[in-house]
Amino acid sequence: MSKTYYTTIGLEVHAELHTNRKMFCGCKNDPDQEQPNTNVCPVCMAHPGTLPVPNKQAIEHVIRVGLALGGAIADFSEFDRKNYFYPDIPKGYQISQYKYPIVTGGEVAGVAITRVHLEEDTANSKHDRGAFSLVDFNRAGVPLMELVTEPVIHSAKQAGDFGRELQLLFRYLGVSEANMEKGQMRVELNISVSDDPEKFGTKVEVKNINSFRAVERAAECEIARMTALLEDGKGDEIVQETRGWDENKQATFSQRKKENSQDYRYFPDPDIPKMRLHEAFNLDALRDGLPELPTEKRVRYVDNFGIKSEDIEVYIADMTLATWFEGVAGALTDKDQIKIASNFIVSDILGFLKKDATLQLPDTTSFSTVVKMYTENKLSSRAVKDLLLIMMSQSIDPETYAQEHGMIQQNDEGPVKEMLAKLIEAHPSVVADYKSGKENALMFFVGQVMKESKGSANPAMVKKLLLEMLG
Numbered sequence: 001m002s003k004t005y006y007t008t009i010g011l012e013v014h015a016e017l018h019t020n021r022k023m024f025c026g027c028k029n030d031p032d033q034e035q036p037n038t039n040v041c042p043v044c045m046a047h048p049g050t051l052p053v054p055n056k057q058a059i060e061h062v063i064r065v066g067l068a069l070g071g072a073i074a075d076f077s078e079f080d081r082k083n084y085f086y087p088d089i090p091k092g093y094q095i096s097q098y099k100y101p102i103v104t105g106g107e108v109a110g111v112a113i114t115r116v117h118l119e120e121d122t123a124n125s126k127h128d129r130g131a132f133s134l135v136d137f138n139r140a141g142v143p144l145m146e147l148v149t150e151p152v153i154h155s156a157k158q159a160g161d162f163g164r165e166l167q168l169l170f171r172y173l174g175v176s177e178a179n180m181e182k183g184q185m186r187v188e189l190n191i192s193v194s195d196d197p198e199k200f201g202t203k204v205e206v207k208n209i210n211s212f213r214a215v216e217r218a219a220e221c222e223i224a225r226m227t228a229l230l231e232d233g234k235g236d237e238i239v240q241e242t243r244g245w246d247e248n249k250q251a252t253f254s255q256r257k258k259e260n261s262q263d264y265r266y267f268p269d270p271d272i273p274k275m276r277l278h279e280a281f282n283l284d285a286l287r288d289g290l291p292e293l294p295t296e297k298r299v300r301y302v303d304n305f306g307i308k309s310e311d312i313e314v315y316i317a318d319m320t321l322a323t324w325f326e327g328v329a330g331a332l333t334d335k336d337q338i339k340i341a342s343n344f345i346v347s348d349i350l351g352f353l354k355k356d357a358t359l360q361l362p363d364t365t366s367f368s369t370v371v372k373m374y375t376e377n378k379l380s381s382r383a384v385k386d387l388l389l390i391m392m393s394q395s396i397d398p399e400t401y402a403q404e405h406g407m408i409q410q411n412d413e414g415p416v417k418e419m420l421a422k423l424i425e426a427h428p429s430v431v432a433d434y435k436s437g438k439e440n441a442l443m444f445f446v447g448q449v450m451k452e453s454k455g456s457a458n459p460a461m462v463k464k465l466l467l468e469m470l471g
Contacts, residue, residue, distance in 0.1 A: 008154065013147045013185065018175060023058055046091040055143055065145065067286060088122040104116075147166070242255045328341050373402070377411065383408075383409065420445060446466065
């Protein structure tokens with residue numbers, strides 16, 4: 001009988017901070033700079049005799065993250081030297097934090113946070129020019145925030161969901177774009193599998209992950225690999241190491257033996273003064289200045305608008321769309337209209353935008369007018385869709401346009417009865433299908449009437465008349 005295995009995952013998340021300058025020098029922090037070795041200076045190139053000067057804006061960003069997490073902001077903090085040699089570390093050490101991080105504790109999406117600290121990013125090694133590597137130092141010294149979770153995640157999906165929620169938090173706070181594809185946010189998995197719920201298995205770190213879907217797939221792959229080894233009695237083959245994620249092969253691969261903190265020989269950086277953060281920053285003012293966070297917005301959208309949770313997540317993920325939606329909601333009179341508006345936005349407007357990038361969101365007042373016309377039975381859902389597509393490419397008055405183009409819903413039974421009589425006579429086989437029990441045949445006639453009336457007939461009335469006429 002197969003044993004039960006227990007997965008434990010902890011995450012290390014790095015995010016490049018959105019600041020004007022680099023972490024310890026005056027060079028421009030520009031993630032979009034394509035010309036290599038442009039934003040560099042003697043400090044970030046580690047020339048002898050240069051001294052680092054901390055970026056106060058970057059420190060403030062980390063404090064704001066800590067406040068949003070509900071973590072504790074350290075009074076005393078300092079920077080340390082993390083020693084290791086690699087071509088993208090010009091000094092032979094990285095300025096980081098070890099014993100005294102800026103933030104301890106807090107939580108996101110139900111996942112407890114261990115710490116959040118600040119360090120400098122490394123340079124960027126390039127391997128695309130031939131049988132050699134080049135180094136671009138534009139990224140060297142960019143402010144880099146590292147967040148470490150407690151080992152309390154127990155599934156690949158939970159790891160992915162946490163990463164997505166953390167990305168939203170960074171974007172709402174304005175501290176980082178956190179674009180994984182651009183390397184602005186990097187997630188590293190620390191995974192162990194054990195057959196004893198009271199003990200951790202051997203920890204393996206997985207890197208080279210550039211999307212949240214890849215976070216989930218890499219976790220699933222590594223969990224399966226370790227579980228299979230344990231099942232086969234080969235648990236000793238699981239060693240503490242760093243593994244990479246191969247997106248093409250959908251598999252992890254061994255990179256190197258995992259270092260520990262002793263290997264890095266941390267010690268306080270003698271060139272950077274100690275920090276008294278409670279004196280240097282007004283924590284109450286920073287806390288009061290936090291924007292509405294995703295968790296708070298979800299609650300408000302449920303309370304104020306009553307829309308579906310799926311719709312809420314669409315707005316949470318797109319702050320521009322959310323602002324536009326709130327403008328629409330403010331012009332409507334009740335929750336029922338707001339729910340209908342949201343259905344049209346998520347089902348139709350976003351679909352149009354996806355198909356045609358030249359289209360734009362309609363004016364909030366005009367769109368709310370269309371929603372009101374629909375709830376007053378002046379427009380059918382088909383007419384709303386047609387009208388919306390027009391409104392997204394040109395400026396029109398929807399009420400006037402609908403009147404001039406015969407889109408106003410007709411509730412006069414006379415003309416509809418005439419259309420139905422002709423259709424019933426012309427399609428006896430469909431009538432026979434309906435009378436034999438195929439109720440879907442009814443929708444054929446409804447569709448034909450809507451087509452002939454250009455969407456102006458009331459579909460509910462059409463169906464009622466059909467039932468009467470077909471017996």
